[in-house]
Amino acid sequence: MKKVLYVHHSGFMGGAPKSLTYLISHLDKTKFDGHVLTIRNGPAVKLLESGGLPVEVAKGMFPFHGSTVSGMRPKLFIRNLIGALPTYFQAKKYIRKYKPDIVHLNSTCLFQVAKAVKKVSPDTKVVCHVREPLLNSFAGNILKRMNHKYVDGYISIDQFDSETVDSNGKELEVVYNFVDFGTYNPDVNGTPVRRELGIDDDDIVFLYIGRVVTGNGVLDLVKSFNKISKDHPNFKLIVGGFYFNKNNAYEDKVMAEAKGNDQIITLAFRDDVPQLIAASNVMMCPFVEPHFSRSIIEAASMKKPAIATNIGGPNELILHNKTGFLFEDRNHKAMEDYMVKIGTDKALYEKLSQNALAFAEENFDARKNTKRTFDFYNRFFVRETV
Structure with missing residues (x-):
């Protein structure tokens, strides 16, 4: 059984925690031992917990923003720089604690975690979910370069976002964000x-x-x-x-x-x-x-x-x-x-x-697209045994 650690970047509600919750709720627990680490407390924690995996709120970790969703203001960039080293050192502690075979980053803003993974356990595979286009700017280029250096493969929620990262020499697959048709369907009463x-x-x-x-x-x-x-x-x-x-x-x-x-x-x-x-x-x-x-x-x-x-x-x-x-x-x-x-x-x-x-x-069917995501994981390990 492979251990997979999901790392999330925000405590706020939104598309990213909802998508991650859908994903982990479909995780085959006979094949994967999953845990979730979120670097922020907030309403999203309860949502993530509903996915059926243990959730821990990390301490002393910060996202490094550089996408069109976050934008980039001088104060935000300064916070990026201040939080970078603490995030790296804290991430190493969590990697030693969980000893994952796969680390799945729920955003490109978590590249310091990927760096920590490769320092602690070079054989651990790092998958990064590309959920937003990177800025065509100095900050965006930092994310682009650092993710390329430490990430083994990308899953992008659409083609446009995938073209803003550097996937040269890396695994990349576009898997559209998905919907649980048990919750979202035409029979819901409005x-x-x-x-x-x-x-x-x-x-x-x-x-x-x-x-x-x-x-x-x-x-x-x-x-x-x-x-x-x-x-x-x-x-x-x-x-x-x-x-x-x-x-x-x-x-x-x-x-x-x-x-x-x-x-x-x-x-x-x-x-x-x-x-x-x-x-x-x-x-x-x-x-x-x-x-x-x-x-x-x-x-x-x-x-x-x-x-x-x-x-x-x-x-x-x-x-x-x-x-x-x-x-x-x-x-x-x-x-x-x-x-x-x-x-x-x-x-x-x-x-x-x-x-x-x-x-x-x-x-956009969750059953189809979560399977494609987990098949993406398996590709790394199949490749190693060939």
């Missing part, structure tokens, strides 16, 4: 959420769920919805992902833009995401920075089409005019036109919905 939010049965609901940050284009979405909502009183827009209790200037701008329009509903992060998607009709993904959108694949698995920016990540998850629509970056008029089109043409909506579900079943 009526209670509609009743809670005061949404009528014949209303057309556009949904955004994710972080309310500049790179996700949320303000542009709200502005566009304001332009079309008066002519379509049965349209509703739900924006879910606010923290509300944090000093976030961008959130304040979005709230100010939404103020006064009773067709816009603003929500904090919620646990009942499947029910929220079930209560909606169309998933919105107005990203201005390229990265994977878990909300698109969750919606597709529930027979909901999506409208998104034609940008790295979303444009691999939507077949234009078949499972939804893609609009060119900053072309907000096109986004508005697609919202009206999909919200007023029932036959078109039904066609897109059926196609979205079929596409999700083919590409």
Whole structure:
């Protein structure tokens, strides 16, 4: 039996801990002895624990950011530098404790752990999950070089992200993020959420769920919805992902833009995401920075089409005019036109919905994609015995 240690980088809820939870919940415990080490405490710990493996919160370890999701500000880069050495030394202690055969990093920002692995146990294999595009910058290049030096293989959640790392001479496979169809499926009942939010049965609901940050284009979405909502009183827009209790200037701008329009509903992060998607009709993904959108694949698995920016990540998850629509970056008029089109043409909506579900079943099924991930592990050990 091989020992595998999963290392996660954040205590916050989001796509990365959700994806890791799905993965570990499908781990074949007759073949792998798994443990999870997360370097931050927070709500994500409880989620990870639900995956069925022991979870430990590490002390004195820090991520080294350099992706489009984290961005890069001077203070963040300084924190990167301050946390690098403590992370390396602490990681060595945990590697000695767990003695893994495989270390699976849930992000490229954990390369110091990979370095520690190779120092303590050079034969231990390191797999890095590429869950976000690396920045084309000094910080991003550090991640690119250091991961290439210490990582044995990459699993990327989409093709775009895979092209931002240096996989030359390394194993690499694109395995799309996946969905548990037992949780996300067309049979989930969204009526209670509609009743809670005061949404009528014949209303057309556009949904955004994710972080309310500049790179996700949320303000542009709200502005566009304001332009079309008066002519379509049965349209509703739900924006879910606010923290509300944090000093976030961008959130304040979005709230100010939404103020006064009773067709816009603003929500904090919620646990009942499947029910929220079930209560909606169309998933919105107005990203201005390229990265994977878990909300698109969750919606597709529930027979909901999506409208998104034609940008790295979303444009691999939507077949234009078949499972939804893609609009060119900053072309907000096109986004508005697609919202009206999909919200007023029932036959078109039904066609897109059926196609979205079929596409999700083919590409985003957890059973298929977790198997591909575990087959990736086995490749290292099969290669050694040949």
